[in-house]
Amino acid sequence: MSTPLTTGWRDVWSSAPAPSEEAGRRRLEVVPTRSQRRARPRTVYAVVAVATLFGIVVAQLLLSVLVTEGAYTVDALQAKQTELSRTHQAATEALGRAAAPQTLAAKAASLGMVANPNLAYLRLSDGKVLGSPAPAPAAQGAAATGTGLVPDALDPQADDAARKKAAHKKAEQKKDEAGNSGSARESDGAADAANVPFTGTLPSPTTH
């Protein structure tokens, strides 16, 4: 682009060679062939490879640590499970003892409950009374004292306890009767009856 005149002028005033030409010549390089270019190692690859390797090692190590830690967790949880299942067993056994019919009957007797052998039903659909209702007779014989005649070796104290309770209650009642007028117990009963919680309507079957 420059004119020859200016170039000449520069040659006159400066001993330095024309820089532009020098620079132009240095920029020339030997272009590597494709195979040469491929053969040459590149740092980035090395870094990636080493990092990956390192990553794998670390991951494996971590996994191994986690699995081992998991084994301890599993062990601890299994121990916990054993403990809980034992507690569950103990509770189930206690429930079984408490729910045994002998125990329930003894407890009911100790509360002064009596069974009514007279059969009567109230049919909810039309309110009709079936059978012949009659009040329960006073407990007699073994039922009165809460004596269980069906043994249960699991709970040898049950009968005794119930008996003692029954006796205790009777004594208390006697005290009541002695201290208060005879009507005291009756009014108690009435109060209890009034306190029976009942909400909602009587359930009745749907007829079509």
Add this chain to the structure above:
Amino acid sequence: MRRRTIGAVVVVAAVMAVFMVKLVDVQVVRASALTAASASDRSVTETVSGVRGDIVDSTGVTLARSVLRWNVQISPSVAVKDKTLTKDADDIGRITGLGGAKVLSIIHDAVAADPDSQYAKLIDGIDVTMLNKLNAIDVPWMYFKRVQSRTYPDGAVAGNLIGFVGSGDKAQAGMEYKYNSCLAGRNGTVVYQRGADNVPIPGTKVTSKKAKDGGELVLTIDSDLQWFAQQKLAEAVKDLGGTYGIVTVMNAKTGQLKAVAEYPSVDPNDVGATPAKYRGSQAFQAPFEPGSTFKPITAAALIDLGLATPESRVLAPYHFTSGHGASLYDAFYHKPWRLTLTGVLMMSSNTGISTLGQKLHLSDKDHYDYMKKFGIGTPTAVGFPAESGGILHPYKSWDDQTRYATMFGQGVSATAIQLASVYQTLGNGGVRLPVKLVEGCRLPDGKMIDVPSNKGVRVVKKSTAKQVVQMLESVVTGGELSKQLTIPGYRVAAKTGTAQQSNGDGGYKSTYLVSVTGLAPAGDPQYVVSVNIANPVKITTSAAAAPLFKTIMSQVLKTYRVKPSTTPSPNLPAYY
């Protein structure tokens, strides 16, 4: 260049050869020894218990359950070196209930026998609560061995039926024994390796054998009703001074037993407390001469063969002689009664039924066949261990006395269950259903196996069965025990019995087996109740069994919400 290559190859090959030799040595030559050594170092074989299945009643209440128990063992030689021995022994004695002195004596006895003693048994079968307490006091010379055990939450309720399991999960009686193959579990094994601190090494667990839990046996009985029957029976037998008693409740429409109460009977939690004789089930295993409760069979045979109707007339004397050797009496003296067949059952006249049998020519073969069809002489479908089928001699061997005695239930024996089955047949329109005690065994995958058959056999015509039940209503409406047997609101059909019992020497005892067996409601029978009390002394006739029959039947009707009868009893004529 080439020499260097060869050199390198040689060196590599040499090193490889060394490795190969080592490899073969380790992997082949010493392999088994090394494996064993390593396995014994780290490998653990653990037994996984297959749990024995529960036994439940028809409502799902557990009657038998498998639990874990622990046997406490001690190392006496270590114990004697313990500085706090007395205190520890006292603690153990207090918790186990053995008492400190007893614990100390066990230790000292063991050491006296062998100074290096490493083992002595302290107590077997402690439960979790006690185990936790013992663990808490942390005694170094005490250790625990876990064992599978069996517990019966309801105690003696249905103990006679359930049976029990001995040591080592070995079933010994009752349903435990009968259905052992379904109930029993199978233990499995797991092999794994463990690290230094006993924690399993991940990925080493191998199940070499899978554990299998046992099935759940479902009984047909109702545990509450069973308890009620047992309690009331025990009260009655004790009150009457009887030897033993049996109460059976059966569903007339299905043949399912709802309760089989016995007194005395075993508490499977404490088998030793019951005399050996009563550890099984008398109801299934001990037949007795039933007496008059057998008369309906004879009546049914007469009607079914067309020989008699409920109105058939007979003059029943106090003393009957057949003319061929047989001689028998009624229970008490009376002038000749003018009875119908209904009246014979109502008054329970031995001479009446014998005269009818003779006059109407009831052949031995027919009579025998009817008893056979009613199930007498053959064990029931329950297949209870050591079940009896009663004794029914072939009719060809009957002598004249036996011919007539069998008409009123002597000279032949049956179990309480068979007796209930006879009334079930009558209540079910003449079709005898297989007696059932189990509904089946439910495997862990929910499949029911061992479900009993429900195929019935027709024994008598429907009309016959109906007529017999109607005749039996007369026993309740007009019989001697009418007052004790009547349940207000319900029509009840029943037959009483006061049976003589063999004394084992060809004669009879002076005491009786008193019984009442019946059905309710008579219009459409739903339940059979059979009450049998042996050798009562306070009241010696069937009047002893009647109140219990009423109590049990009332409870059954209440439990199953059986509707009261709406039609009156037919009141068939008893006299002419």
